[in-house]
Amino acid sequence: MRYRTHTCGELNEGHVGKMTTLNGWVQKRRDLGGLIFLDVRDRSGIVQVVCNPEHAPEATKIAEKVRSEFVLAIQGQVVSRSEETINKKMKTGAIEIVAEEVEIVNEAKTPPFAVEDDVEVDETTRLKHRYIDLRRPMMQNTLILRHQVMQKVRSFLSEEGFIEVETPMLTKSTPEGARDYLVPSRVHKGEFYALPQSPQIFKQLLMVSGMERYFQIVRCFRDEDLRADRQPEFTQIDIEASFLEPEVFLSMMETMVADLCEETIGHKVSTPFERLTYKEAMNRFGSDRPDLRFDMELVDLSEMVKESGFQVFASTVANGGRVRAINVKGQAGWSRKQVDEWGKIAQQFGAKGLAWLAVKEEGTKGPVAKFLGETEWHDIMKATEAETGDLLFFIADQPKKSAEVLGELRVRLAKHLDLIPKGVFRFAWVTEFPLLAYDEEADRWFAEHHPFTSPMDEDLPLLETDPGSVRAKAYDMVLNGYELGGGSQRIHRREVQEAMFRALGFTMEEAKEEFGFLLDAFEYGAPPHGGVAFGLDRIVMLLAGRSNLRDTIAFPKTASASCLLTDAPSAVEENQLRELHISLRES
């Protein structure tokens, strides 16, 4: 066969008169009886080839046998089309290739679905035949975008003096965090490696090693249940730096991400990014990854309703809870059934109930209405900026719960009511995360991020007295309601680390047992350092305007973590198990 001199998509009027050889797949054959048109596709695009029985009888004869997705080699001349046959919908529509020779390089079975962007096919079929699915231009473009993002990140970070260092895939299982994927050791009977959830400890070790600036585009694994934006194996852009002012570091990361947006999808992003403290994000949006593309902010009514005749409100506030509301503009006309639907959704998120008020011309409707006094009602109207025609939703619960439930409702309502503007990218940093979270079940404090995250200096004394209120030098980059990445400044001073472990209920000796080698390493001169990890898949998903992580990954897993293409996971031979000293249990 002949190999290409040009790609299909690059051809234009500038090539008219030239001989060309193309390789590609048959997108479509149109046989007019005499003339045969072939749309030939490669990664770059589609071009029309015309086979004329008078001009090239041999080639036309072969073209008759051609079917969709056959692989062809075509030799011919680029000619401009006559005015009336120009196809303005095609990038290459002003020209066509007059075939001299057509070679069927490989035949193809009829594909299970058409290789076109807008075909609706069940995802099972797409995943089973992923190699065909990936022929679709949209899928190819997403993978190309992904490649570009990786390229830009690599060049940006290299430019800033970061070194890409690989860290082990076979590593040690750690008790904290997500469930590990385990790999049995053949050599060490009864022992297991874990696949990394992230290279966290290694990148800090590299700081102790004096690498100063490290990054890695690295696969990470977490054996937890999947979501549309969560895969069991995913890719992180992992970054860590020593001797770098946190502010300088954050600004560097902003620039990287803003440049990415502009250089890949041409979307200009202004820096510096908006900043919100965790507290502000929770109070205003009920989320630590707020979607800032629309309003409908949460309003705290606790003070106004603490003496309310509506017992649920009054007693919630009396017990340290909060009463919050959102104003669903212009939806007072909803039926009881519609409102109840949202009550069910609120309950799904753990709310005890959803109180509501519809502000109508004839008066206020809703189960809460009759309990509210005149002043109370006036205050609420003012605080929520409610007008006639608005619908108010209330959640009364513990402070965090009431915010989170309403935050979820806020996002879902906005989607439902189509309030989210398209093509908008609202980046922000969320800062001052809580350092610790209390686990009721275990009856102890856990590190919210990880145990090496530095507390804020001014909160250090609180570590002994009020651990729950200690803020961390931790930050998340958020975009449109998604967490793009998160990081922190790490503890590098021994006395702070000891205070941290005391708060977690460990002695230094116990901590060493748990986190051994990192703490050992820290005793040999750890520099001040901090870093961040971005979710590459999510970045690509958002840049590509997709709502599903699978579309950004060449060979993704289904919701039950299996691969429909390879049929993984699967049973293995008994002798494989024997070598690994494994016997399967009944339950």
Place this chain on the structure above:
RNA sequence: GGAGCUGUGGUGAAGUUGGAGUUCACGCCGGCCUGUCACGCCGGAGGUCGCGGGUUCGAGCCCCGUCAGCUCCGCCA
């Protein structure tokens, strides 16, 4: 672990009150067709209605179970 939705020729759908595997579009196969690009026209083939059980004289349709996919809760940072 739980909830919801979906499952019908290769693909996407429709399928009435439970009455013959019925229908539509695309695709596929054959024939005709020299300017199509959603080519057109004529003809044809193609089915374990996801799977198993039950109710019934009779099930794509009703009931129970189960599997798979998707979305969500729990889980996960």
